[in-house]
Amino acid sequence: METRQLKYFLAVAEELHFGRAAKRLFISQPPLSQQIKKFEDELGVKLFQRNKRSVALTAAGVSLLRDAPGIMRAIGRAKSNLLDAATGEGGQFTLGYIGPALETTLTEIIRDFKGQYPSVRLDLREMFTTDQLKAIRSGDIDAGIVRLFRHDVSDLERELFHRESYALVVPDGHPLADRAAVDVSELAGEQFIFFPREGQPRLYDEWMRVFSEAGFVPDVVQEATRKSATVALVAANMGIGIVPESMARIKPQGVVFKRLSGDFPVIEMSLIYRSTNGFPAVDNFIAAVRQNWADRKQDKN
Template sequence: METRHLKYFVAVAEELHFGKAAKRLHISQPPLSQQIMKFEEDLGVPLFLRDRRSVRLTAAGESLLRDAHSILGAMERARRNLSAAAGGERGRLSLGYIGPALNTALPEVIRRFRGAYPNVRFDLQQMGTNEQLDALRAQTIDAGVVRLFRHNTDGLETMLFHQEAYAVVAPEDHPLAGRDCVDLSELEGQPLITFPRSVHPPLYDEWMRIFASHGFMPDIVQEVETKNAAQALAAAGMGIAIVPESLSSEARRGVRFLTLNGEYPTLEIHVATRRGDISPATRNLLQIVRAIMGATMRETGRENRL
C-alpha cells in the first residue's frame, strides 16, 4: 500500500467524482482511474461502485477511508517531526556546566534556547570540568561549559565563552583594604585562603610557580573548594583570597575587592563539544552562544570607545 495510492483514494472518496478528484490532485483523469483500479487489484477488494451517473464507496471503501485519514495524518506528523528533529527543533539536548558558569552569560543562553526551541527537552547537569570532558567522550552529554587550563581536549572542539581576571578579596580592616589595587609581589607574608591542589592540580601548580617567580611561597592558612567560601572566610578575618573579579558583584559585608596586578592565568570558560559529532540541537545552541558573544564583544568595544 503506497502513500500515493492512499492520497488518490482519499481524493476520489471525498469528491465522489473522478474528474473533480483529478483536478484536485493536479493530474489528468485517465491515469487517476488506472491508479485506483490498480489499487483495488492490489487490495483484492472493490473500493468504489461506479456507473455512468455516480461514484459511491463500497463498505470496504468506507472502512479504508476512515483508516486512510489516520494513516496519512500519522505520516504527515512523522514527516514534520523528522524535519523538526533534523533542524534541531525537537529532540533532547543535554548540557553540562560548572557552577561558576552561572555567573556568566550562560543563563541568557539557556533562556534564549528554551524560547527559540520549546520542543527540545533541555537537560542541565552541574558537573566538574573533568567529569564533563569524560561525559562528552562517553556521549552522555551533548555539550559542556567547562573551565579549561591545560586539560586534555583530544577529540573535542572548544570555544572560548567567558574570560576574566582575578582580584584580591580582603577583610575590610586589613592593611591592604584601603587600596584599589595590589601587586602580586605584595602578597608575600600575607595569610592566604586558596583552593586545595586536588581541585585543579595544573592551575594550583601554576599559581605556586607564579608566587615562586616573585621570590616567595604563599602563607596558606586555609584551603576551600569554592570562591564563595573563600570570600566568607575573608570576611571572617582569616586572611585574603584570590578570586574571580566578577565575585565583586556579590561582595559580602566586611570585605574589600582589590585589582590584582601582574602576570597570571586568566579565568577562562569554554563551551566544549565532540569533534565532528554535533547534533542539530547542539548546533543551534552554539549559534546562540556565538550571537551572545558577538553582542558582548560589540558592546565592550563600544564602551571602550566612550
C-alpha cells in the same frame, strides 16, 4: 505507505466517488484507481467495496480513515522538524558548562539564543571540564563551556568566551583592607578559604605552584566550591579568599576586594566543539558567542 497514497485514499474516502476524488486531486480517474489498488495490495487489505454504482469503505478503510489525518499531521510535523534542524531553527542542542560560567554572560547568551531560536530544544548539563571534553569527543554533548589549563584540545575547535583576572577578598577591618593592591607574596601566614582540588586539579596545582614560588604554603582552613561561598565565608571572618574580580560587582556586605598582583593564571573560559559537528543549531550558538565576545571588547574600547 507513502504520503501521496494517504492523500489519494483520503480523497476517495471522503468523496466515496472515484470521479469526484480524481477531480479534486487534479488527476484522471484511471491512475487514481490504479494507485488505490496498489495501496491495498501493499497493505494486504481491501479499503473499499466498489462496484459500477457505489463505493463504500470496508472495516479496514474505516480504521484507516480514522488514523490517516493524524498520520498526515505527524508526517507534516516530521518534515517541518527536519527542515528546522537542517537550518538551525529547531532540533536539539546539548551544551555542557562549568558552574562558574553561570556567573558570566552565559545566561545572557542563552537568553538571546532562545529568543532568536525558540524551537531549538536546549539541554544544559553542568559538568567538570575534563568530563565535558570526553563527552564532546564521544558525541554525548554538542559543545561545552570549559576552563582550559594545559588540556590538549588540538582535535577540537575553541572560541574564547570569557577572560578576567583574580582579586583578593578580605574581611572588613583586615590589615590588608586599606591597601590599593596586594602582591601574592604578602599573603604568607594568612588563613585561606580555597577551592578543593577535586574537579579543577590542574588549576589547583598551578595556584600551589604560585604560592610555593612566593615562598609559602597556604594555610587552607576551609574549602568552598562556589566563589559566592568563598566570599560569604570571608565575610564571616573565616579567612581571606582569591576570587574572580567580577565578584566585586555584586558588592557583598562585610568584605573588601583588592587588586592582586603576581605571577598567577588569568581566568579564561572557552566554548569547545568538534569542527565537524554537523548541527546548524550549534553553528548558530557559536555565532552568538562570537558576537557577544566582540560586543564586550567593543564596549571596553
